[in-house]
Amino acid sequence: MTKVMERQDKSKSSKKRKYSEGQSNMDDYHDLTELNEQRCKRTNRALVKFFIACGIAFRIVEHPFFINFIKELNAGYNTPTREVLVNQLLERELAQVNFKVNSELEKEMNLMLAFDGWMSGTHRSIWNFIVMISLRKEYLYQLFDLSKNSHTAEYLVTVIEKVIEGIGED
Template sequence: MTDYHDSTKIPDARVTRINCALAKFFVACSISFWIVEHPFFVNFVKELNSAYELPTREFLSDQLLERELALVNSTVATVIENGANLTLAFDGWTSPTHRSIWNFVIMTPTREKYLYKLVDLSENSHTANYVAQVVGKIIEKLDQIKYQRLYLITPQTSHQADAKLTQLIKENNICGGGIKLYCKMRWTTASDSVDSIIRLETVLEQIITNDSNLLNDKVKRVIQTRNFFSDLRILSFVLNPLRKAVLALKSKSATLGDCFLSLI
């Protein structure tokens, strides 16, 4: 019978799970809530199970969304309260309405990620001092989190090592700053990250020689590998043309010819 007819009654617990999954689907895929009342969407859901009654868009956007938000906030609060060796990461992007939105994400040692906060920073220039102030306020609110900076090859770099790196950069008159971060969503930053490590070769070797206690064993083994910096130079040779090609294609007036010229 069940092969030809849907159940006339869906348990309340299952309805709740379906509604929660539906709310997550609309939010995660950036779909307007009015779609839930579109006849084609209603027919599609009825074909799946005619006994399921779709929520209204008001119920979906208000009660369901607020309920899911409360559950997420509760989970994040638990992670902050009970977690150890947590990392605070942040990134920014421009919204379709040309607003500068920054997200602050808490990362656990097991690589789980929790969105902590979204901040609209459109009204201010993103100078180093201003960004430092914003991050400082976030850290103050997360006083139970052991904050650590993220680097390409040193995710467990201590504050002492960071301070030593900054000191040696100044003493060696190296321009361009410290190690650049790599962001998966902006893969052209891989080229900047590799170039920054090559630029700091002398400094990193000095730390290995004179202050190796500031680095963990994995980092020391990587840097001391005989061909480490040679391999990075080869990688940089490959990445730089690709980076230039990608940046050229992002231009409003870019053509495939621009990409071709960047790669030859």
């Protein structure tokens, strides 16, 4: 009888151990499965926002150390190429932001246009046009490189009129 009990004890120790509900497993720390389409879209959108907000060069997305870092976070996520990041994801994000800003501006009755010009580090004459709404929110509406034109009052009036037309006079 003792031999039978010993054999049962040995067979139990060679089986895989089950873990309890409170116990962690390796999948809790590392995702290996490929992301579904919706999660991939959310991740790509967060990635393009990160690059824009932090002023990171888009070529970094193809750097081996960056790819390795992303793979450590989630091996199932494949980083987009620089071309996809710039030509598709950035353009899509820009379209969504522009749509959101324009729809908010359409709801407003009283808008204020502010503008300013400066010389960039590459000696370009850059002018920005900011629209402010009644809730004191500010939106960067447009940026222009006006380097090729003389900054006469007449010329600036035509530029401002074009911006106002774009926003809508009403």
